[in-house]
Amino acid sequence: MIEQAYIWQNGLFVEKEKAVTSVMTHALHYGTAVFEGIRAYKTVKGTAILKLKEHMQRFNYSMCALGMSSPYSIEEMCQAVIDTVRKNTYDACYIRPLAYYGEGGVGVLPKEDHPIEVIIACLPMGRYLTADSVDVLVSKYIRIHPDSTICDAKIAGHYVNSMLATMERRGTHYHEVLLLDVNGNVTEGAAQNIFIVKNNEIITTPLGTILNGITRRLVIQIARESGYTVHERYFKVNDIINAEEAFFSGTAAEIAPIRSVNDQKVGGTGEIGIVTTHIKKCFKEITQGLVESDALTYLTETVRLEHN
Numbered sequence: 297m298i299e300q301a302y303i304w305q306n307g308l309f310v311e312k313e314k315a316v317t318s319v320m321t322h323a324l325h326y327g328t329a330v331f332e333g334i335r336a337y338k339t340v341k342g343t344a345i346l347k348l349k350e351h352m353q354r355f356n357y358s359m360c361a362l363g364m365s366s367p368y369s370i371e372e373m374c375q376a377v378i379d380t381v382r383k384n385t386y387d388a389c390y391i392r393p394l395a396y397y398g399e400g401g402v403g404v405l406p407k408e409d410h411p412i413e414v415i416i417a418c419l420p421m422g423r424y425l426t427a428d429s430v431d432v433l434v435s436k437y438i439r440i441h442p443d444s445t446i447c448d449a450k451i452a453g454h455y456v457n458s459m460l461a462t463m464e465r466r467g468t469h470y471h472e473v474l475l476l477d478v479n480g481n482v483t484e485g486a487a488q489n490i491f492i493v494k495n496n497e498i499i500t501t502p503l504g505t506i507l508n509g510i511t512r513r514l515v516i517q518i519a520r521e522s523g524y525t526v527h528e529r530y531f532k533v534n535d536i537i538n539a540e541e542a543f544f545s546g547t548a549a550e551i552a553p554i555r556s557v558n559d560q561k562v563g564g565t566g567e568i569g570i571v572t573t574h575i576k577k578c579f580k581e582i583t584q585g586l587v588e589s590d591a592l593t594y595l596t597e598t599v600r601l602e603h604n
């Protein structure tokens with residue numbers, strides 16, 4: 297337990313209890329915030345942040361999607377994340393950068409000069425999905441439609457969709473929910489992307505209706521480097537049940553094997569398969585710093601982006 301938690305708030309460290317915001321904050325009324333979820337791992341070479349640059353690039357993309365011009369460069373935001381983890385003295389944690397339209401009138405359209413607030417918090421997080429293999433419920437809610445919003449931006453308002461879907465599993469034995477698109481294709485979990493394994497090939501939902509998951513990209517890279525063929529194509533719930541294996545990927549969930557969907561066991565048995573086990577092992581080796589990888593940024597590093 298750390299004694300005092302600090303929030304990075306608009307460039308300054310503030311004690312968590314003093315990091316407050318107005319009840320007239322635009323984002324509180326209209327969901328106009330964007331955020332990231334990042335993990336710092338305790339590795340054999342010290343604390344390191346997984347895919348920091350990619351997360352801050354997506355953060356910037358999400359801000360642009362809402363018409364926010366970031367007061368900070370991507371490099372500055374990367375450094376601020378590192379500084380926040382250091383300041384809070386965690387050796388492993390979950391990091392939550394958040395940018396939002398602050399107080400500036402009650403109209404839906406933010407003003408041209410609407411204040412933009414940026415904060416970074418970090419908190420301890422163990423396993424997000426605690427079951428070794430998860431039982432999944434298909435939600436009655438469809439995933440937000442790509443023609444209704446910019447659905448690959450990580451916009452706070454989108455998470456009402458995830459939250460309502462997740463509420464359906466309250467009080468049930470299900471560990472997670474799965475959302476379909478308007479055509480009945482599988483999109484993703486409430487906060488994870490999904491993969492299935494069929495005939496030793498790996499299939500994941502293509503970009504379009506899903507969040508462009510950073511763990512998803514890492515899984516695709518690991519799988520291809522391990523010699524597996526990865527297809528990005530649509531599939532249905534029945535394809536999961538008839539697959540040999542299925543798993544979720546996400547920053548919080550990491551690699552989470554799926555045992556069943558709507559109480560139907562994946563591959564007939566619901567057992568964790570060879571491919572999932574392999575991907576999980578490779579992911580763990582990366583996050584523990586056991587293999588050479590550019591996926592980690594150590595707290596002692598300075599982040600530089602490659603500009604063309």
Ligand SMILES: Cc1ncc(COP(=O)(O)O)c(C=O)c1O
Nearest residue numbers: 487488489507509510511546547
């Ligand atoms: C809706 C949704 N899909 C997928 C993911 C996984 O994305 P990532 O691997 O970048 O954490 C998340 C997590 O942020 C999410 O909220």
